[in-house]
Amino acid sequence: MSDSSFLVVDQTARSESSLIQRLRRLGRVAVARSIVEASAQLSRFQPDVVFCEWRLSDGTVLDALHEFGQIGVAAKVIVVSNVASLDRVVPAIRHGAFDFLVKPVDFEKLRASVASAIRQGGDEDIRQDTDLEKTAAPEAIPVRVGMTWPQIEQTVIEWTLASCGQSVPAAARLLRLSPSTIYRKLDQFR
Numbered sequence: 001m002s003d004s005s006f007l008v009v010d011q012t013a014r015s016e017s018s019l020i021q022r023l024r025r026l027g028r029v030a031v032a033r034s035i036v037e038a039s040a041q042l043s044r045f046q047p048d049v050v051f052c053e054w055r056l057s058d059g060t061v062l063d064a065l066h067e068f069g070q071i072g073v074a075a076k077v078i079v080v081s082n083v084a085s086l087d088r089v090v091p092a093i094r095h096g097a098f099d100f101l102v103k104p105v106d107f108e109k110l111r112a113s114v115a116s117a118i119r120q121g122g123d124e125d126i127r128q129d130t131d132l133e134k135t136a137a138p139e140a141i142p143v144r145v146g147m148t149w150p151q152i153e154q155t156v157i158e159w160t161l162a163s164c165g166q167s168v169p170a171a172a173r174l175l176r177l178s179p180s181t182i183y184r185k186l187d188q189f190r
Contacts, residue, residue, distance in 0.1 A: 003027060004118060005045070007075070009038040009064060010053040019051065019080065022107050026114055034058045035067050042068065047075050049098075049117045054081040054088060065095040076117035080105065086187055093179040099169050112165025154189050157182060 004027030008020055013031045023029045030047065032038035035058050038050070050073065052061045061079050068077060076098035081088060084102040092100055098120070099113045141159045143152050157175070161182075164170035172179040 004049070004114065005047040006030070006114075007032060007038060007041060007047040007050045008052075009033075009035070009050060009056065010080070011055070011057045012053075019103075019105055019110075022105070022110055023051070023114075025107075026111065035064045038064065039067055039071055042071060042073050042075075046073070049114055050075045050077045051080050052077055052097075054079060054083070054092075061092055061097070062095050065092070065097060069096060076120065078113055078117060086183060089183050090180045093169075093183070099167060109166055112170075113167050116164070116167045116170045153185065157185055157189075 006023045006027060006029045008023065008029060009032045010017075010019075011033045013020065013033060020029055020031065027048070030041055030045070032041050034056055038052075042050075050068070052064050054061050056064065061077075061081075065077060077096065078099045078101060079088075079092045079097045080101050080103060082103050084100065089100045098117050101109060101113060141156055143155055147155070157171070160171040160174055161168065164174065168179045168182050172182050175182070
């Protein structure tokens with residue numbers, strides 16, 4: 001995965017930030033502080049994954065996703081935010097975000113999300129180097145006789161998330177659900 005490249009779009013990004021330091025362990029990192037600056041960089045180089053903060057000096061991640069779509073960015077966009085509310089997660093996923101991570105970002109979740117994004121992008125060399133495929137999952141989903149349908153649904157969703165390194169988009173693909181449905185269900189389980 002050390003051949004991977006990332007663009008971090010964050011108006012307050014500093015080279016010593018934990019996200020940038022963690023991404024440097026996975027590959028090359030470029031930084032943009034606005035949507036305009038990110039668009040300019042994306043016209044010169046195509047990273048494997050773009051990490052975008054929710055609020056930027058010239059708009060939100062929703063504006064960035066729209067702009068990236070307009071200029072034909074092929075990289076998966078992972079939203080990074082201090083707040084994980086359905087008001088942010090659902091619109092981001094609907095506008096094309098690949099995943100949504102909450103700060104401070106756990107390195108294993110970051111690595112799993114990157115591996116999933118790159119794998120979906122179709123890079124064979126990186127796909128073989130990920131730990132995501134090596135994750136040991138339970139042999140069977142722990143469903144018991146006498147469980148209600150909502151309990152079974154919750155068990156299946158939580159088991160699938162655990163199997164996918166807590167990546168909602170990856171779990172959604174496996175369950176053939178939209179990520180927004182999984183986020184809504186998770187909110188109902190709480």
